[in-house]
Amino acid sequence: MAGSINWLRPQVVKAEQRFAAGEGAWALEPESWKYTRIAEFLPEAPELAPTPIKELNGLEDWEDVRAEDFRSLEPESQTLIQEHIAKVKHPLADLNLARLDHGLLIRGGTGTKSRTHVDFPARAANLACRRLVVYAEPHSHIDILESGNSTTGLQNLVIHLILGCGASIKHYRSSGGHGRAWTLIEADIAKDARYELSSLLYGTQRERVECRLNLLGEGASLDTRHLLLGRERERKDLQMGIRHGAPNTRSRHMMKTLAADHSQITLRGRVHIEPECPGSDAELNIRNLLLGGQSRINAKPELEIYTDDVACSHGTTYSEIDAEQLFYLSSRGIPERKASELLLKAFAYDCLFESDAAIPLNAPAIERIEGMAA
Amino acid sequence: MLKLRKVTAEVGGTEILKGIDLDVCKGEVHALMGPNGSGKSTLANLLAGRPGYELTGGAVELNGESIVDLDAEARARRGVFLAFQYPIEIPGVSNMEFLKTAVDSKRKAQGLEVLSTANFMREARRRAEELELDAEFLRRGVSEGFSGGEKKRNELIQMLMLEPQLALLDETDSGLDIDALQVVAHAINAFRSPDRAVVLVTHYSRILAYVTPDHVHVMKAGKILRSGGAELAEQLEANGYGWID
Numbered sequence: 124m125a126g127s128i129n130w131l132r133p134q135v136v137k138a139e140q141r142f143a144a145g146e147g148a149w150a151l152e153p154e155s156w157k158y159t160r161i162a163e164f165l166p167e168a169p170e171l172a173p174t175p176i177k178e179l180n181g182l183e184d185w186e187d188v189r190a191e192d193f194r195s196l197e198p199e200s201q202t203l204i205q206e207h208i209a210k211v212k213h214p215l216a217d218l219n220l221a222r223l224d225h226g227l228l229i230r231g232g233t234g235t236k237s238r239t240h241v242d243f244p245a246r247a248a249n250l251a252c253r254r255l256v257v258y259a260e261p262h263s264h265i266d267i268l269e270s271g272n273s274t275t276g277l278q279n280l281v282i283h284l285i286l287g288c289g290a291s292i293k294h295y296r297s298s299g300g301h302g303r304a305w306t307l308i309e310a311d312i313a314k315d316a317r318y319e320l321s322s323l324l325y326g327t328q329r330e331r332v333e334c335r336l337n338l339l340g341e342g343a344s345l346d347t348r349h350l351l352l353g354r355e356r357e358r359k360d361l362q363m364g365i366r367h368g369a370p371n372t373r374s375r376h377m378m379k380t381l382a383a384d385h386s387q388i389t390l391r392g393r394v395h396i397e398p399e400c401p402g403s404d405a406e407l408n409i410r411n412l413l414l415g416g417q418s419r420i421n422a423k424p425e426l427e428i429y430t431d432d433v434a435c436s437h438g439t440t441y442s443e444i445d446a447e448q449l450f451y452l453s454s455r456g457i458p459e460r461k462a463s464e465l466l467l468k469a470f471a472y473d474c475l476f477e478s479d480a481a482i483p484l485n486a487p488a489i490e491r492i493e494g495m496a497a
Numbered sequence: 498m499l500k501l502r503k504v505t506a507e508v509g510g511t512e513i514l515k516g517i518d519l520d521v522c523k524g525e526v527h528a529l530m531g532p533n534g535s536g537k538s539t540l541a542n543l544l545a546g547r548p549g550y551e552l553t554g555g556a557v558e559l560n561g562e563s564i565v566d567l568d569a570e571a572r573a574r575r576g577v578f579l580a581f582q583y584p585i586e587i588p589g590v591s592n593m594e595f596l597k598t599a600v601d602s603k604r605k606a607q608g609l610e611v612l613s614t615a616n617f618m619r620e621a622r623r624r625a626e627e628l629e630l631d632a633e634f635l636r637r638g639v640s641e642g643f644s645g646g647e648k649k650r651n652e653l654i655q656m657l658m659l660e661p662q663l664a665l666l667d668e669t670d671s672g673l674d675i676d677a678l679q680v681v682a683h684a685i686n687a688f689r690s691p692d693r694a695v696v697l698v699t700h701y702s703r704i705l706a707y708v709t710p711d712h713v714h715v716m717k718a719g720k721i722l723r724s725g726g727a728e729l730a731e732q733l734e735a736n737g738y739g740w741i742d
Contacts (some may be wrong), residue, residue, distance in 0.1 A: 454545050461598060470589065471589075473592075
């Protein structure tokens with residue numbers, strides 16, 4: 124594809140400088156709680172020389188939506204990207220920009236409805252940096268089906284979603300592979316807009332997902348569901364930062380984990396209600412199922428509330444497979460392994476994708492769950 | 498078919514069954530009656546192989562073979578079915594998936610081909626209709642949000658689909674209104690055959706107005722104190738359990 128991202132060059136240079144100076148990546152460790160150390164995600168020697176942008180691929184089944192490679196953006200879209208890229212502060216996001224392979228902008232025009240499937244295939248490289256910017260213009264609706272496999276090195280993905288007034292996005296993520304993956308999802312949700320995020324995290328030796336989701340306009344709403352599956356010696360981290368920054372905003376969050384063998388899963392869900400945001404309503408639930416072995420789950424829900432007249436709650440449970448349910452299935456002649464499989468799928472059920480278009484993306488996660496049954 | 502000799506059992510370290518002798522032949526329906534705490538449900542769960550229900554003495558044979566060392570799954574494969582007094586809810590597993598998995602498991606264990614999904618669904622819907630349940634019911638999670646009566650009828654759909662040799666119905670009649678009671682009784686009668694047996698655990702004789710038992714047993718304090726024909730149930734209805742020692 125013709126074109127270049129020279130228009131992004133000033134931001135790329137700054138990102139290179141910040142990352143090379145080590146301002147962030149290593150300095151962040153004190154806040155990392157029980158997360159996998161960021162240094163463990165990094166390639167041994169990430170080269171900072173700019174790499175050529177690769178061909179866009181994996182985009183299919185899209186309709187009524189403008190999907191544009193960063194190399195072929197109109198000036199107006201370039202300005203949009205520049206404004207939002209400057210807002211993302213994270214050392215690995217700096218690395219992402221410094222070594223950007225793919226840049227993709229998806230725009231849903233005002234009042235339109237659209238669906239797009241973006242696939243980020245594994246690459247035989249020690250570092251693959253992709254960036255996806257989604258802009259839902261006012262009163263538009265976009266369904267995003269996103270799939271990807273980590274590489275043998277690090278898959279570094281930054282997703283930035285901007286929802287205009289009354290817009291809505293349903294975002295289905297299915298993430299597997301066998302390498303390392305780090306993903307940052309930032310969403311800015313305007314008045315009366317709605318963002319729904321469902322994600323399945325399976326496979327991948329090291330995976331960290333950081334979500335920074337901002338309810339910025341009155342009446343904005345947010346619904347997230349995450350399912351994390353860990354086995355062998357996998358490490359998976361999920362950090363959710365939810366900011367209620369306007370009155371009468373609503374958010375619901377469900378995180379479920381299944382951990383087996385020597386895997387470790389670490390979750391932190393933090394709901395922050397800013398001052399003068401009455402009518403904010405947030406629920407945060409974490410459900411963990413330990414499947415024995417030496418598996419470990421760390422979960423920390425947090426609420427920070429600076430406004431009266433809000434409704435906020437959180438709950439965390441840890442459990443094992445229910446012996447009564449197991450007996451019930453066994454008493455019908457269902458072999459124990461099959462019974463366990465059914466119960467694990469039942470546990471995961473409300474995190475699996477229900478949309479017809481997204482259902483095929485459930486398959487690898489379901490296969491993984493079946494493989495985790497005792 | 499089922500032979501119990503001097504069966505003693507405990508639950509959580511407490512002795513509940515204190516020497517049960519019972520013979521159930523093919524084709525028979527036995528009503529096991531008695532007041533609360535007499536050990537009826539303990540006996541049914543013990544026979545189904547429920548963990549925590551420990552046989553401490555005696556013999557339990559099914560078709561001439563001991564089943565005491567078999568787990569619940571193995572007993573089910575040999576044809577033992579327990580309709581639960583309090584059916585377990587399993588949100589996220591649809592009734593249809595659950596039933597199909599159970600029927601497939603049974604057929605595989607018997608060396609039979611599994612039913613095609615279309616044939617299975619046709620059969621499941623037919624059974625649901627027999628129990629006056631809407632087909633939509635099969636798509637819902639196992640017992641999830643069911644009324645008490647729906648849960649009991651769901652147990653009987655499983656019984657009819659799995660066609661066990663020995664059905665242990667643990668207070669399947671409790672909590673049913675009169676219409677539902679008749680539906681349940683109709684299903685039990687439809688299930689009766691010369692190759693099968695039913696042990697009906699109940700407090701009350703009202704279901705026995707619709708399902709005529711061949712034998713009635715009265716349990717108290719972990720023992721069967723009296724056995725008789727259907728007329729024994731009528732006496733219990735008239736006089737209660739107090740006169741039996």
